[in-house]
Amino acid sequence: MLEITEGSHAVAKAVKMSRPQVIAAYPITPQTHIVEALADMVADCELDAEYITVESEFSALSACLGASAAGSRTYSATTSQGLALMFEVCFNVSGMRLPVVMTIANRALGAPLSIWNDQQDSIALRDSGWLQFYAEDNQEATDLHYIAYKVAENPEVLLPAFVCFDGFILSHTYEPVDMLSQEDVDRYLPAYKPVQRLDADDPISMGMYATPEYYLEFRYEHDQAMKRARNAINKAGKEFGEMFGRDYSALVEGYRLEDADTAIIAMGSLCGTIKDAIDEMRSAGKKVGLLKIRCFRPFPAEEIRNALSHVKRVAVLDKNVSVGAKGAVAIEVRDALYGKALPVLGYVLGLGGRDVRISDIRNIVSLAESGKGDQFYGLRTEVL
Amino acid sequence: MALGIGCSSRPGKAPNNKTGSWRVFKPKFNHEKCTKCGMCKTICPEGCIEESEDEFFIPNESYCKGCGLCAEECPSDAITMEQEEK
Amino acid sequence: MAETCELFDCGHRACGGCGAALVSRLILKATGKDVIIVSATGCMEVFSTPYPETAWKVPWIHSLFENNSAVASGIEAALKKQGRKEKVVAIGGDGSTFDIGMLCLSGAFERGHDFTYICYDNEAYMNTGIQRSGATPYDASTTTSPAGKCSKGNTKQKKDLPQILAAHGAPYVATASIAYPSDVVKKIEKAINTPGPCYVQIHAPCCTGWGFEGEKTLAIGKLAIETGLWVNFEMENGVVTRAKKVVRKPVETYLKEQKRFRHLFKPKVNAEEIAKIQAIADKNAEKYGIDLKLKNKADPVVP
Numbered sequence: 001m002l003e004i005t006e007g008s009h010a011v012a013k014a015v016k017m018s019r020p021q022v023i024a025a026y027p028i029t030p031q032t033h034i035v036e037a038l039a040d041m042v043a044d045c046e047l048d049a050e051y052i053t054v055e056s057e058f059s060a061l062s063a064c065l066g067a068s069a070a071g072s073r074t075y076s077a078t079t080s081q082g083l084a085l086m087f088e089v090c091f092n093v094s095g096m097r098l099p100v101v102m103t104i105a106n107r108a109l110g111a112p113l114s115i116w117n118d119q120q121d122s123i124a125l126r127d128s129g130w131l132q133f134y135a136e137d138n139q140e141a142t143d144l145h146y147i148a149y150k151v152a153e154n155p156e157v158l159l160p161a162f163v164c165f166d167g168f169i170l171s172h173t174y175e176p177v178d179m180l181s182q183e184d185v186d187r188y189l190p191a192y193k194p195v196q197r198l199d200a201d202d203p204i205s206m207g208m209y210a211t212p213e214y215y216l217e218f219r220y221e222h223d224q225a226m227k228r229a230r231n232a233i234n235k236a237g238k239e240f241g242e243m244f245g246r247d248y249s250a251l252v253e254g255y256r257l258e259d260a261d262t263a264i265i266a267m268g269s270l271c272g273t274i275k276d277a278i279d280e281m282r283s284a285g286k287k288v289g290l291l292k293i294r295c296f297r298p299f300p301a302e303e304i305r306n307a308l309s310h311v312k313r314v315a316v317l318d319k320n321v322s323v324g325a326k327g328a329v330a331i332e333v334r335d336a337l338y339g340k341a342l343p344v345l346g347y348v349l350g351l352g353g354r355d356v357r358i359s360d361i362r363n364i365v366s367l368a369e370s371g372k373g374d375q376f377y378g379l380r381t382e383v384l
Numbered sequence: 385m386a387l388g389i390g391c392s393s394r395p396g397k398a399p400n401n402k403t404g405s406w407r408v409f410k411p412k413f414n415h416e417k418c419t420k421c422g423m424c425k426t427i428c429p430e431g432c433i434e435e436s437e438d439e440f441f442i443p444n445e446s447y448c449k450g451c452g453l454c455a456e457e458c459p460s461d462a463i464t465m466e467q468e469e470k
Numbered sequence: 471m472a473e474t475c476e477l478f479d480c481g482h483r484a485c486g487g488c489g490a491a492l493v494s495r496l497i498l499k500a501t502g503k504d505v506i507i508v509s510a511t512g513c514m515e516v517f518s519t520p521y522p523e524t525a526w527k528v529p530w531i532h533s534l535f536e537n538n539s540a541v542a543s544g545i546e547a548a549l550k551k552q553g554r555k556e557k558v559v560a561i562g563g564d565g566s567t568f569d570i571g572m573l574c575l576s577g578a579f580e581r582g583h584d585f586t587y588i589c590y591d592n593e594a595y596m597n598t599g600i601q602r603s604g605a606t607p608y609d610a611s612t613t614t615s616p617a618g619k620c621s622k623g624n625t626k627q628k629k630d631l632p633q634i635l636a637a638h639g640a641p642y643v644a645t646a647s648i649a650y651p652s653d654v655v656k657k658i659e660k661a662i663n664t665p666g667p668c669y670v671q672i673h674a675p676c677c678t679g680w681g682f683e684g685e686k687t688l689a690i691g692k693l694a695i696e697t698g699l700w701v702n703f704e705m706e707n708g709v710v711t712r713a714k715k716v717v718r719k720p721v722e723t724y725l726k727e728q729k730r731f732r733h734l735f736k737p738k739v740n741a742e743e744i745a746k747i748q749a750i751a752d753k754n755a756e757k758y759g760i761d762l763k764l765k766n767k768a769d770p771v772v773p
Contacts, residue, residue, distance in 0.1 A: 021551040022544060050547035055577030059540035062533060062574065066508065066544030069531050072551055074544070092533050097390035158389065196389060198529040198545065200504045200556045205524035206392045207532040214521050218391055393522035398481035401523055406486065426651050427688060429484060429491035431475040444480065451486030452685030465685075 002178050007138040007170040008033030010177045011077075011103055011163075014145040016047045017185040018101075020075040021192075022067035024052040024060045028082040029115045030167035031105040035077055049075075057082035061089040061100070068098040069206055071197030073149065076100065079167055080107035083121045087128075093160045094129030095222060096207050099152035099192075100160040101145065102130075105167040106268065106319075108352040116353020117167045119268060123296075123320040123328045129222050131161035131229055132297040134267040138175045140248075140294070141165040143240065146180070146189050147248055150236040155195050157229045159222075166269040168353070180244060188243055226298045233295060251300035253292045254307055256282060260289030262365055263308050265333055266317040267293045270356060274317070277361035288365055293329065301336035308337065314344045315368040317356075321348045326374060345373020354378060399447075403430065407450035409465040415440050417462035424454035424463060477503060482525040484517040487684020489674030489691070490563070492648050493590040494518065494525070496672075500658035501557060503528055506549075508542045510562035510571060511535035513597040513676075514590060529556070536570040538562050539578035539587060546583045557662045558585040564605035565595040567671075568629050579638035579667045586661040586668045589631070592676035600679040604629040607699065608750060609743055610730045612679075617733035622743050627750065635669045636705045642666075643705040647673040649691030650714075653702065660704075673700045681729020693724040698751035701758045713758040721748045 003010070012034050015023075023042075025035040041047035050067075054060045057078050064074040078086065083104060093100050104122045108114040122132060133148060135141035141163065148161035165171060180188075196204055210218050234249045241247025255275050257263060264274050271292045281288045291307050293300065308314060314337070318327020325331060330346030337344060345368050350356045356378070364377060388394075413424075424441050425433040432447035433454065443454070455463040477498035484491035490513050498505075507530045509515040515532050518525040533541045542560040549556060560578075562571055567589040575587065594612045595601040602615040606624045611617040615624035636643045642664040644657040654672055661668035675690040677683060682690055694700035696719045703713035722744060725731040734740045734747075755761050 022547045024544060024547075050551050052543055052547055052581065054540065054543070055580070056573060058537065059543070059574050059577050062537035062540030063544030063547070065533055065537075066531070066541035066546075067548035068544075069541075070506070070545045070548035070552070072548035074548075088534060089537065095390060096392075096533070196392065198506045198531055198556075200506070200529055203395055203503075203527055203529045204388075204392055205395065205519055205526050205530045206390065208388075208391050208393055208519040208521040208524060209516065209532075210391050210521045214387070214391075217387055221387055388522060391521050393524050395479065395524055395527040397523040398479040398518070398525040399475075401481040401483065403481060403483070427492060427648075429486075429488045429495070429687075430480055430482075431478055431495045432480045434475075444475070447475070447480040449486035451488075451687075452683070453487050453687055456685040457688055 002176050004174055004176050006033060006172060006174050007141060007165060008172065009037050010138050010142045010179065011145065011165070012037035012041070013179055014142040015075050016041050017180065017182050018145060018149050018189055019073065019191070020049050021072035022050045022052065022064065022074045023076065024054050024063035025076050026054050026057045026060045026078070026082060028057065028079055030107060030171045031077045031079045031103070033171065034103060034105070057085045058089060061086045061093060064100045065089060065093050065096065065098055068100050069096070069198050071194040071199070073192040074100050075102070077103040077105065079105040080109055080121045083125060084109060087125065090125055090128040090130060097158040097225065098160060099158055101148045101152055102160065102162055104162045104164040105171040106164050107167040114352040117169050118319040118351045119164065120320040122162050122164045126297060126328060129159065129226065130297060131159055131295070133161065133163050133295055134293065135163065135165040135170065136269060136271040136292060138170055138173065138177050141170055142177055142179070143246055143248060146185060147233070147236050147240060149189055151229055151232045153192055154232045157225055157232050158195065159225055159229060164268065169269045184244065188240065230298050248294070250303065251295035252303045252307060253294060255290040255292065257289030257291055257307060259287055261287040261312045262368055263289050263291050263311040263314045264317060264361070264365070265291045265293060265314060265329060267296060267329065268319065270317060270319065270350065273356060273358060274361050277358040280358060281362060281365065286365065299332055304333060304336045308342065311342070313368050314342060315364055315373065316344060316346045317364065318346060318348050319350045321351070343371065347373060347375065347377040349377040402446045403449050404446045407448060407468050409450040409452060410468045411443055411448065411450065411452070411455055411463050412466050413441060414462045414464070417460045419460050421459060423457055423459060427453055427457055429453065477527045479525040479527055481523060482518045483520070485678050485684065487677045487687045489592060489648050489676055489687050490514045490590045491517065492651070493672050493674050496648070496651055496654045497559065497561065497588060497658055498528060500655045501559060501662060504555065505557045505559055506531070506545055508538045508545065508558065508560040510538040510566035512563035512566055514561060514563065516597055535566055537574050538566065539571060539574040542585045543578045543581065543583045546585050559662065560585060560587045562589055563596070564589060564591040564593060565603040568604035568631055576638065579635055579640055582666055584665050586658070586670065588658065589671045590674040591671050592674045592679060594679055596676050596679045608747060609734060611733055612730065622740070623733060632669065632671055632705065636708045640667050640669055641707055642668040645671045645673070645702050647691045647695055647700060647702055649688045649695060650702065657704065682727055686727065690727055693719070693727065697721045697724040698755045698760060699724055701754050701760055703758050710758060713760050715760050715762040717762045717764065718751070718755060721751050
């Protein structure tokens with residue numbers, strides 16, 4: 001049913017319909033509207049979940065870890081500093097192969113303190129072994145939660161998942177969202193059946209330590225699970241498409257890319273702006289297309305290679321920077337295209353909530369056409 | 385053997401590690417002095433002192449590390465520590 | 471002869487005479503098999519679970535050094551939701567409990583989860599090589615509070631964690647010592663059968679870290695109690711309801727048995743510092759009323 005709703009509320013509804021048994025979360029801007037909405041649902045007996053109001057994000061994810069290990073479907077949401085505080089637990093949850101799903105309302109990391117959007121927070125956790133989905137709009141943000149649970153809990157995968165959507169830009173924006181019914185969700189996402197759990201009738205030790213004789217193999221298994229997630233996403237996304245008409249089987253998605261000379265690569269809400277810019281540029285005769293990365297982990301290297309086989313140049317837009325190197329997406333895209341004589345130009349932009357407009361996209365395409373890249377875009381040089 | 389998911393394991397494998405090999409001194413139980421109070425079994429950090437059918441206590445030599453706590457705490461002085469013969 | 475032992479299995483890698491290993495056994499003796507154990511990183515976790523040789527025959531989980539209370543919170547919530555009845559017991563050493571895990575511990579107690587937290591207190595970070603913690607007693611020499619030419623060891627007194635947790639509204643808080651194993655079992659049983667967050671802090675002398683022979687582990691623990699430097703007590707709803715009374719011995723009898731206090735006796739006796747430690751014991755004795763009055767004598771036996 002089509003509803004005009006705030007992004008955070010749409011996400012909260014999707015979470016509710018995913019029937020988590022345990023929710024543990026700590027408030028942080030701009031994630032708050034999600035956890036407040038979930039608290040309301042619990043207070044009104046619309047959501048039958050244990051809601052743990054923890055004293056920190058660190059405990060939020062730790063509580064999810066425990067609940068997941070005990071065999072419950074779990075949920076948390078955070079952003080920025082909160083995610084940074086969870087850093088240690090993130091590696092633990094994934095290493096212990098617990099399918100926790102967590103929404104990230106993407107926000108910049110301090111210092112300097114900023115409550116506004118970029119994607120530095122989740123990107124900084126790219127090595128943590130979690131699946132990472134990035135939503136372009138609130139429809140996608142909503143649907144990706146069902147997909148995330150389905151993939152995370154797949155016995156072939158058993159990995160936790162971030163569903164990332166841009167803080168404020170999506171989380172606080174009202175958009176029409178086609179909400180599934182509870183019956184639809186139940187059909188798509190059955191109750192969680194853990195492969196193993198803490199249980200006195202069948203004792204197991206979880207989270208043991210590995211000596212050098214074993215550690216490498218456990219990391220290999222983790223990596224293999226992430227590789228298997230690729231198929232699981234294809235399958236879960238296809239099934240979702242067949243049931244509800246929106247197909248999320250691909251990890252990347254092209255927009256007017258077929259005959260493009262210049263391909264723009266981006267993640268998240270930026271893609272909406274880029275699509276508008278592309279339509280304008282196309283009208284003016286410029287062959288520009290977009291390759292949206294919806295799933296950053298596992299990284300869709302092969303899909304990117306295939307999608308860009310015909311283009312002349314690639315402009316990668318990063319709302320993050322690996323300081324001392326480049327934007328993380330640019331680095332990985334270049335790696336994916338290793339061996340191809342294709343210029344990959346990186347642009348770090350939009351950090352800490354700096355608006356990115358259609359004119360900016362046009363400017364970046366011009367820069368790319370003249371071979372200028374690997375730079376911060378949109379600097380206010382007058383304050384430097 | 386497949387690895388346990390996420391570094392997990394079922395119980396039962398710890399006894400593969402025979403800690404008895406650490407031992408330098410070995411407890412010798414004098415059943416004539418023993419009052420069968422069970423203190424040795426209660427306080428053994430290894431949990432490796434077992435009760436025989438005639439209710440005397442016997443350390444499992446596969447695991448006894450020879451720490452000497454049982455000898456020290458035995459209220460009847462029925463346990464003495466002797467050099468391990470290897 | 472059976473190859474495997476009790477719920478806490480043989481073959482673990484604790485030092486000979488380890489107090490914490492005895493704590494593990496006593497915990498499982500008290501809980502039985504219907505329990506889920508949440509271990510913090512530390513000696514006990516390391517000596518009992520190198521993959522794949524777990525010594526725990528009950529469900530057991532370890533996540534991090536500082537989050538066992540939060541993990542236990544999540545497990546308790548999940549069990550409640552699933553209608554399951556296992557008890558949840560979190561275990562941490564004093565470093566984990568007093569210091570790095572304090573935030574999670576305070577949060578879990580404030581929220582009132584139905585679980586028991588057991589701290590095996592060996593009064594320093596033993597797993598990493600005997601560094602001081604918030605539980606290290608005054609003047610103890612550790613690798614980060616070493617006695618030296620201008621240092622008399624640890625300059626701080628032990629944090630009073632039982633009182634802090636009682637102030638959270640914990641219905642049952644107790645201290646115990648492995649020197650009295652049946653008391654340990656009794657208190658853990660009481661804790662796990664009391665609804666709400668309960669805390670048991672168990673004095674677990676560490677032969678390696680404190681510097682004494684492994685066979686003396688219980689004897690040292692007993693001396694701590696007999697000198698008043700450790701008090702075994704119970705608090706119910708914030709009120710001390712029971713404390714073990716003793717005929718107190720001077721603190722030297724405890725201190726001189728351990729290398730961590732050797733600098734107070736060699737090269738010469740440091741009477742001034744020992745008096746300060748005696749004052750700590752005297753204060754404990756007064757606070758908890760542990761001095762046993764002998765019949766036909768006007769004064770308690772305190773030298």
